[in-house]
Amino acid sequence: MRRKKIYPVIIILALITGFIQTSLAGELVNPRLDGTYEKMPDGTKRISLTLSASVDDKRVYIENATVQVSAVNESEKTLLGSAVTNMKGKAFFEINSGKSIPVDNDGYYTFEIRYNGDQKYSVASKIVHVKDLFMEISFPQKDSVNNVQVRVSAINEKGVKTAVQDMQVEFYIKRLFCLFKFGSEKTNPSGLCTADFPKNIPGDTTGKLIVVAKVLDNEIYGTVGSSLDFKGGKPLILEPKQKRGLGDTDAPLWMVYTLLMLLSGVWINVFYVIGLVIRINIKGKKALKNTIITE
Amino acid sequence: MNSQEFAQKKLVEVVSRYDKPTIFSKVLFSFFFLVLLFAIYAFITQLIKGQIVTGMRDYVVWGIYDVNFIFFIGISYAGAMISGILHLLHVEWRKPIIRIAEMITVISVIIGPVFILVEMGRLDRIFNIFTHGRIQSPILWDVVAILTYLSCSIIFLYLALIRDYALIRDNTELKIPKWRRYFYRKLAATYIDLPQQKKFLNRAVTIMSALIIPLAILVHSVLAWIFGMTIRPGWHSTIFAPYFVVAAVFSGTAVLIIAMWIFRKFYHLEDYITEKHFKYIGTILLVLAALYGYFTFSEYLTVWYGSETWELEVVYKLFDYSAYGVWFYLAAFGGVLIPMIFTGLPFLRNINTITIGSVVAVICMWIKRYLIIVPTLETPLLPLQDIRPEYAHYSASWVEWALTAGGMATFCLFFMIFIKFMPIIPIADIAEVSEKKDFISEKL
Numbered sequence: 001m002r003r004k005k006i007y008p009v010i011i012i013l014a015l016i017t018g019f020i021q022t023s024l025a026g027e028l029v030n031p032r033l034d035g036t037y038e039k040m041p042d043g044t045k046r047i048s049l050t051l052s053a054s055v056d057d058k059r060v061y062i063e064n065a066t067v068q069v070s071a072v073n074e075s076e077k078t079l080l081g082s083a084v085t086n087m088k089g090k091a092f093f094e095i096n097s098g099k100s101i102p103v104d105n106d107g108y109y110t111f112e113i114r115y116n117g118d119q120k121y122s123v124a125s126k127i128v129h130v131k132d133l134f135m136e137i138s139f140p141q142k143d144s145v146n147n148v149q150v151r152v153s154a155i156n157e158k159g160v161k162t163a164v165q166d167m168q169v170e171f172y173i174k175r176l177f178c179l180f181k182f183g184s185e186k187t188n189p190s191g192l193c194t195a196d197f198p199k200n201i202p203g204d205t206t207g208k209l210i211v212v213a214k215v216l217d218n219e220i221y222g223t224v225g226s227s228l229d230f231k232g233g234k235p236l237i238l239e240p241k242q243k244r245g246l247g248d249t250d251a252p253l254w255m256v257y258t259l260l261m262l263l264s265g266v267w268i269n270v271f272y273v274i275g276l277v278i279r280i281n282i283k284g285k286k287a288l289k290n291t292i293i294t295e
Numbered sequence: 296m297n298s299q300e301f302a303q304k305k306l307v308e309v310v311s312r313y314d315k316p317t318i319f320s321k322v323l324f325s326f327f328f329l330v331l332l333f334a335i336y337a338f339i340t341q342l343i344k345g346q347i348v349t350g351m352r353d354y355v356v357w358g359i360y361d362v363n364f365i366f367f368i369g370i371s372y373a374g375a376m377i378s379g380i381l382h383l384l385h386v387e388w389r390k391p392i393i394r395i396a397e398m399i400t401v402i403s404v405i406i407g408p409v410f411i412l413v414e415m416g417r418l419d420r421i422f423n424i425f426t427h428g429r430i431q432s433p434i435l436w437d438v439v440a441i442l443t444y445l446s447c448s449i450i451f452l453y454l455a456l457i458r459d460y461a462l463i464r465d466n467t468e469l470k471i472p473k474w475r476r477y478f479y480r481k482l483a484a485t486y487i488d489l490p491q492q493k494k495f496l497n498r499a500v501t502i503m504s505a506l507i508i509p510l511a512i513l514v515h516s517v518l519a520w521i522f523g524m525t526i527r528p529g530w531h532s533t534i535f536a537p538y539f540v541v542a543a544v545f546s547g548t549a550v551l552i553i554a555m556w557i558f559r560k561f562y563h564l565e566d567y568i569t570e571k572h573f574k575y576i577g578t579i580l581l582v583l584a585a586l587y588g589y590f591t592f593s594e595y596l597t598v599w600y601g602s603e604t605w606e607l608e609v610v611y612k613l614f615d616y617s618a619y620g621v622w623f624y625l626a627a628f629g630g631v632l633i634p635m636i637f638t639g640l641p642f643l644r645n646i647n648t649i650t651i652g653s654v655v656a657v658i659c660m661w662i663k664r665y666l667i668i669v670p671t672l673e674t675p676l677l678p679l680q681d682i683r684p685e686y687a688h689y690s691a692s693w694v695e696w697a698l699t700a701g702g703m704a705t706f707c708l709f710f711m712i713f714i715k716f717m718p719i720i721p722i723a724d725i726a727e728v729s730e731k732k733d734f735i736s737e738k739l
Contacts, residue, residue, distance in 0.1 A: 087683055251430035259430060259439070262513075266443055269506050273450060276499040277484055280457070280492045284485025 061089030163191025203233025334701020374400025630659025
């Protein structure tokens with residue numbers, strides 16, 4: 001009888017506990033997943049993605065989150081792999097060049113990026129729909145002035161490579177830490193655009209520079225880049241190596257002499273002192289020997 | 296009573312005061328030993344897991360290991376300067392305290408470099424310093440200078456001990472185990488107080504006294520040049536070498552006062568280490584505190600007035616209360632003013648206040664070394680981008696604190712072990728002074 005009375009109490013307590021837990025846990029936050037397709041100047045292809053959420057009207061970047069990337073076509077979805085976000089919520093997923101990515105009839109690739117959520121954030125996904133774009137760089141000379149020309153083309157519905165008109169192309173030169181922008185042009189009906197190559201840009205010892213052309217964040221093609229070496233820079237003249245300098249493997253002679261003099265100055269004295277201790281010992285031994293003989 | 300008998304009496308009197316371990320000394324020894332064991336455990340953890348267990352990362356590559364290294368090399372100045380200079384000046388009152396000063400030197404020069412070994416990521420490559428070392432590198436100068444300094448300090452300590460070892464060798468009253476008596480007999484170098492032996496010994500001590508002073512200055516200058524020759528804010532300074540030297544003598548003198556207080560108190564040496572010694576060494580500390588304060592003011596005034604952007608970035612970090620302000624003002628003002636007040640004002644000056652002033656000075660000097668190393672490394676020339684905060688900002692890990700505590704414990708342990716093998720008071724010297732006094736009073 002007593003047991004039966006206890007059951008409703010347990011049920012009510014469980015309900016209250018569950019309610020408290022649910023209210024404490026709160027609702028899951030909806031994250032925002034952004035992704036763009038990037039074709040790098042070296043030819044590698046990747047998906048650049050950012051995972052963030054709006055918490056208390058502030059944008060918070062979600063770090064250490066695993067985001068899956070899949071290639072999608074009409075009938076199936078193939079998981080390509082996953083990437084983990086950094087402290088700024090960013091991750092880059094490199095598309096393996098050996099894997100064939102399905103293309104639809106219009107020449108589009110479709111990728112699905114998906115975050116499966118956790119205790120704090122809910123699931124988020126995004127479809128990245130892109131077409132392949134081709135950029136070819138050349139360096140024609142006009143009136144003995146160097147130019148950079150880019151031909152932009154894409155595959156049309158019939159599978160034929162055709163010129164892309166009115167495409168904004170940015171021109172850069174690769175420097176040590178970032179890209180140096182020197183032009184921005186739109187392509188003509190033949191898919192060509194040309195920029196003047198700047199003078200007096202220091203290159204390596206042969207004057208070689210790496211020229212980069214980019215189409216940035218295009219709705220159809222994503223971010224596409226292409227690069228090519230060009231000997232159009234000012235050759236770098238290296239300063240002659242100073243022999244026995246600070247940077248050389250052999251130290252400057254004055255330094256070697258100073259060190260030798262200092263060390264020998266100290267150690268000669270030390271050995272002299274050790275010699276004195278030995279003499280103290282000898283004197284003592286002799287005196288003791290004489291005392292024993294006299295006794 | 297002849298001089299030999301008098302010295303033997305003094306020897307028995309002094310050694311018997313601390314030769315038998317008390318319960319307190321046993322507990323203390325066990326405590327230090329446990330701390331050392333914990334430090335060894337921390338070191339093994341570091342060896343297995345790598346430097347990732349420390350707080351050092353890409354930017355702050357030197358942490359409290361380096362702070363400890365500079366700190367210990369600094370306090371080694373106690374023996375070199377106090378003992379060396381006072382010997383050359385024939386200052387008689389130095390005699391009861393020089394042994395402590397010399398011991399501090401040897402022990403700290405042994406412990407200090409160990410922190411550099413602990414800091415090295417690849418300890419197995421240590422010999423590359425000798426096989427592939429570049430003479431242009433201040434690091435190599437430091438290795439050479441420290442090894443030479445250590446050798447000279449040991450010889451200096453040994454020379455001062457020869458006469459005392461001879462006394463113990465000839466003593467029949469003290470109960471000394473056979474193996475220790477053998478050890479004393481060998482180290483006494485058959486010294487029997489012959490006039491020629493005395494002459495040779497005095498000459499040797501004088502040479503080493505004269506040698507140890509420039510050597511100590513050179514060691515700390517080289518240490519300062521490791522920083523000074525690097526073009527970084529807060530380091531690239533022409534006065535860094537003398538600044539380091541003054542800071543080192545200052546901290547060394549302060550540690551000597553603390554050691555004097557401890558030995559006086561726990562080994563009942565009140566009649567040897569008197570208030571007079573504290574006042575004299577306290578006066579030296581006062582002068583050094585003023586000098587150190589002058590260098591600090593000069594260093595930061597020049598940098599602040601120069602208004603060089605990168606330099607100012609570090610200076611403002613030091614001045615800012617939300618960054619290092621509290622520690623900086625404590626080290627710059629507390630470390631200078633408190634020792635000066637306690638040693639300078641006659642109505643405050645006594646054994647305990649001078650010791651408190653020294654403790655403050657030692658703590659502040661440790662903080663100062665931290666402030667020299669860490670804020671500068673946290674301020675690289677190129678802006679910090681896309682890195683985790685813990686990669687740019689340093690915070691010492693438990694491993695580093697454990698090894699620091701281990702270093703301090705080893706310092707104390709070495710002292711406890713050393714005094715088992717060498718009298719803490721230079722008996723032969725003291726007996727000589729007493730004999731002279733008796734002779735003068737007889738004549739009068």
